[in-house]
Amino acid sequence: xxxxxxxxxxxxxxxxxxxxxxxxxxxxxxxxxxxxxxxxxxxxxxxxxxxxxxxxxxxxxxxxxxxxxxxxxxxxxxxxxxxxxxxxxxxxxxxxxxxxxxxxxxxxxxxxxxxxxxxxxxxxxxxxxxxxxxxxxxxxxxxxxxxxxxxxxxxxxxxxxxxxxxxxxxxxxxxxxxxxxxxxxxxxxxxxxxxxxxxxxxxxxxxxxxxxxxxxxxxxxxxxxxxxxxxxxxxxxxxxxxxxxxxxxxxxxxxxxxxxxxxxxxxxxxxxxxxxxxxxxxxxxxxxxxxxxxxxxxxxxxxxxxxxxxxxxx
Amino acid sequence: xxxxxxxxxxxxxxxxxxxxxxxxxxxxxxxxxxxxxxxxxxxxxxxxxxxxxxxxxxxxxxxxxxxxxxxxxxxxxxxxxxxxxxxxxxxxxxxxxxxxxxxxxxxxxxxxxxxxxxxxxxxxxxxxxxxxxxxxxxxxxxxxxxxxxxxxxxxxxxxxxxxxxxxxxxxxxxxxxxxxxxxxxxxxxxxxxxxxxxxxxxxxxxxxxxxxxxxxxxxxxxxxxxx
Ligand SMILES: Nc1ncnc2c1ncn2[C@@H]1O[C@H](COP(=O)(O)OP(=O)(O)OP(=O)(O)O)[C@@H](O)[C@H]1O
Ligand SMILES: [Mg+2]
Numbered sequence: 389x390x391x392x393x394x395x396x397x398x399x400x401x402x403x404x405x406x407x408x409x410x411x412x413x414x415x416x417x418x419x420x421x422x423x424x425x426x427x428x429x430x431x432x433x434x435x436x437x438x439x440x441x442x443x444x445x446x447x448x449x450x451x452x453x454x455x456x457x458x459x460x461x462x463x464x465x466x467x468x469x470x471x472x473x474x475x476x477x478x479x480x481x482x483x484x485x486x487x488x489x490x491x492x493x494x495x496x497x498x499x500x501x502x503x504x505x506x507x508x509x510x511x512x513x514x515x516x517x518x519x520x521x522x523x524x525x526x527x528x529x530x531x532x533x534x535x536x537x538x539x540x541x542x543x544x545x546x547x548x549x550x551x552x553x554x555x556x557x558x559x560x561x562x563x564x565x566x567x568x569x570x571x572x573x574x575x576x577x578x579x580x581x582x583x584x585x586x587x588x589x590x591x592x593x594x595x596x597x598x599x600x601x602x603x604x605x606x607x608x609x610x611x612x613x614x615x616x617x618x619x620x621x622x623x624x625x626x627x628x629x630x631x632x633x634x635x636x637x638x639x640x641x642x643x644x645x646x647x648x649x650x651x652x653x654x655x656x657x658x659x660x661x662x663x664x665x666x667x668x669x670x671x672x673x674x675x676x677x678x679x680x681x682x683x684x685x686x687x688x689x690x691x692x693x694x695x696x697x698x699x700x701x702x
Numbered sequence: 703x704x705x706x707x708x709x710x711x712x713x714x715x716x717x718x719x720x721x722x723x724x725x726x727x728x729x730x731x732x733x734x735x736x737x738x739x740x741x742x743x744x745x746x747x748x749x750x751x752x753x754x755x756x757x758x759x760x761x762x763x764x765x766x767x768x769x770x771x772x773x774x775x776x777x778x779x780x781x782x783x784x785x786x787x788x789x790x791x792x793x794x795x796x797x798x799x800x801x802x803x804x805x806x807x808x809x810x811x812x813x814x815x816x817x818x819x820x821x822x823x824x825x826x827x828x829x830x831x832x833x834x835x836x837x838x839x840x841x842x843x844x845x846x847x848x849x850x851x852x853x854x855x856x857x858x859x860x861x862x863x864x865x866x867x868x869x870x871x872x873x874x875x876x877x878x879x880x881x882x883x884x885x886x887x888x889x890x891x892x893x894x895x896x897x898x899x900x901x902x903x904x905x906x907x908x909x910x911x912x913x914x915x916x917x918x919x920x921x922x923x924x925x926x927x928x929x
Pocket of ligand 2: 419420421443448523524525
């Protein structure tokens with residue numbers, strides 16, 4: 389399905405778009421940069437893409453794409469002013485790439501109503517496109533987590549500093565707990581206790597992996613359903629803003645630590661270098677990837693996108 | 703839920719899940735020698751005391767325990783004989799020799815892959831050529847015996863071990879980031895090209911780990927370092 393323009397056929401035979409969400413607990417780790425760059429890379433690869441700015445309240449994805457705004461915004465859709473979700477996806481300067489802007493004076497991701505969230509979640513699949521990319525705001529509000537969990541792939545951006553790593557683990561813990569909302573309440577509470585209570589005086593609340601091991605012996609059926617829920621999440625780490633050679637190992641280390649601590653598999657997609665030209669392109673209001681397509685950073689982004697696309701194909 | 707009472711803090715400090723050596727290194731039982739070495743290096747890197755990746759999850763004592771497990775797992779899995787005994791004990795492979803009647807066949811499972819499926823991080827999105835190679839060269843028993851007995855590790859012996867394991871200098875250089883020139887100098891014992899002693903020890907140890915030798919023994923037994 390390779391439509392040349394954004395207007396394409398609708399119909400039952402049209403397969404639903406793949407949804408990728410970019411999250412991560414901390415602000416400024418590159419979620420918006422990665423969302424917009426991956427969107428450009430997909431468009432360059434011939435796919436139709438809609439990037440959605442879900443950082444309501446702090447929306448700036450249009451800036452990363454080098455445009456001022458779009459005719460309609462997400463709030464027009466959520467408030468019912470525009471009824472067709474495809475109409476709020478505005479064109480950008482890049483072929484095949486459209487944007488649903490989150491710019492709004494009143495909306496905040498934490499305070500959109502349940503029915504609004506449900507409507508949006510349901511209708512993302514009706515976007516007439518090949519890929520949808522969700523740029524999530526910082527933090528771990530329920531709404532943010534729900535969009536993240538809803539996606540086919542959840543990408544977590546982390547930068548090589550302790551604060552970002554800590555936030556990443558906190559974000560992942562919240563994702564797991566949210567994902568496990570269907571397990572029996574008492575078990576879920578125990579998991580929450582295991583994951584959330586802080587280490588005090590050198591004492592450690594054991595890992596989720598150990599808890600799962602324990603519960604497997606005591607309640608095998610509960611354990612099986614927990615594992616199944618966790619396994620449906622397709623999570624990937626991206627290390628962004630790499631400057632030192634040793635930081636290139638951080639992603640694999642995090643992957644190893646996650647495997648041991650959470651007892652569930654997390655993918656490592658790759659790392660992205662810090663590149664001064666990102667700021668330059670922002671200042672010139674030009675999207676980085678299409679302005680510097682030959683740069684090391686752009687090529688790495690192309691590679692990440694290609695490897696994630698390959699995972700969807702099989 | 704009476705059979706599942708309130709859990710006191712610290713109840714799971716004992717890592718019950720981590721008793722399996724393959725699990726500890728996040729490997730499948732089919733892992734090659736080189737996979738074992740790579741996984742060991744990665745694990746040591748991930749869980750070292752100043753690792754950024756453990757921040758906020760593990761404390762100093764936990765890390766020390768984990769590193770001990772990693773070392774222990776590596777000691778067994780990197781030693782051909784110990785690994786074989788361990789594999790049979792765990793039921794990963796059938797005992798090789800029929801004349802060894804003590805090893806019971808009842809624990810043996812045919813299906814190695816379903817154990818491998820539990821492996822967490824080794825299966826990757828990013829293609830890692832090194833781990834895809836599966837260079838499990840047939841060990842040369844004579845050489846293994848000489849390695850066991852060795853207390854000196856001259857350069858030509860190191861090269862012999864490396865070549866028998868099917869590891870190229872280029873592989874080692876790519877992974878350790880030690881220049882090929884230094885690696886060649888190590889094998890040639892070329893004093894003119896070797897780095898300063900402090901660096902040499904570090905390089906030698908990394909090189910040794912890459913070819914599955916005990917780093918500290920190699921450093922001790924490398925002739926140019928003997929006074
Ligand atoms: N690899 C990179 N090299 C150079 N600059 C980068 C890189 N990645 C991101 N940046 C810059 O870092 C800043 C923060 O990035 P970005 O706005 O994408 O983060 P964010 O996670 O979306 O933040 P927020 O949580 O506030 O939405 C931006 O100015 C962006 O251009
Ligand atoms: Mg942002």
